[in-house]
Amino acid sequence: LNKEVYATAFRFAQMRVSAPGLGMLLAEAAAELPETYFDDSKAEYQARRDLTVARLQAMPGVVCPRPGGAFYVLAHLPVDDTETFGQWLLESFSYQNQTLMLSPANGFYQTPGLGRQEVRIAYVINQTDLTAALTCLEYALREYPGRTELQPAAVAALFA
Numbered sequence: 478l479n480k481e482v483y484a485t486a487f488r489f490a491q492m493r494v495s496a497p498g499l500g501m502l503l504a505e506a507a508a509e510l511p512e513t514y515f516d517d518s519k520a521e522y523q524a525r526r527d528l529t530v531a532r533l534q535a536m537p538g539v540v541c542p543r544p545g546g547a548f549y550v551l552a553h554l555p556v557d558d559t560e561t562f563g564q565w566l567l568e569s570f571s572y573q574n575q576t577l578m579l580s581p582a583n584g585f586y587q588t589p590g591l592g593r594q595e596v597r598i599a600y601v602i603n604q605t606d607l608t609a610a611l612t613c614l615e616y617a618l619r620e621y622p623g624r625t626e627l628q629p630a631a632v633a634a635l636f637a
Contacts, residue, residue, distance in 0.1 A: 522548060525600035525607060532611040533598075536618060538626060549599040551582055557623035559583070559596050565621060572616040575609070594625075 526543070529550055533541035538555030556562040559581035566576050580599075582592035600607055618624065 522600070525604060526550070528604055528607060529598060529600045529611065532608070532615070536615050538618070538624075548601055549597050551585075551595055551597055553595050555618065555625050556594060556621055557625055558593055560593075561623060562617075562621060563596075565623070566617055570617050570620065572613045575613055577610055577613050577617065579614075 526548075530541055530543045533539050533550065533552050539552055541550050541552040544550055554562065559579065560583070563579045563581055567578060570576050580597040582595035582597050583590075584592070585597060586592040602610070
């Protein structure tokens with residue numbers, strides 16, 4: 478038995494089961510903040526959420542429910558496949574010399590095939606840049622050769 482190796486492994490094991498020191502200090506400091514400290518951040522994220530949802534819902538064929546407690550939306554796009562759409566955005570599309578990178582939602586589902594026409598859009602950037610990104614998406618959806626039309630009966634089933 479190599480006592481030095483054992484002692485080193487034991488220290489690493491202890492570090493894994495203990496709360497990280499920096500995290501504990503930050504949690505303690507956060508607990509002492511006045512409740513109003515988070516009001517501005519909360520209001521900003523709600524404004525970003527409302528902007529994102531309103532813009533997406535105004536785009537023909539897009540279905541986007543309003544999230545209650547996240548910093549992202551899950552939106553159904555009128556495209557054949559969001560992975561293909563995302564690749565097309567990066568390789569073939571530009572609006573005012575800009576494009577987008579989207580997160581296809583199929584990776585967030587366990588069942589194969591689900592989320593194939595959905596994207597996850599985080600609203601973590603400022604409202605000016607978010608507006609520009611959503612405008613870019615709107616123009617991309619108009620030009621995308623794999624655009625599909627959503628059947629009215631299917632709209633009701635989405636996100637139910």
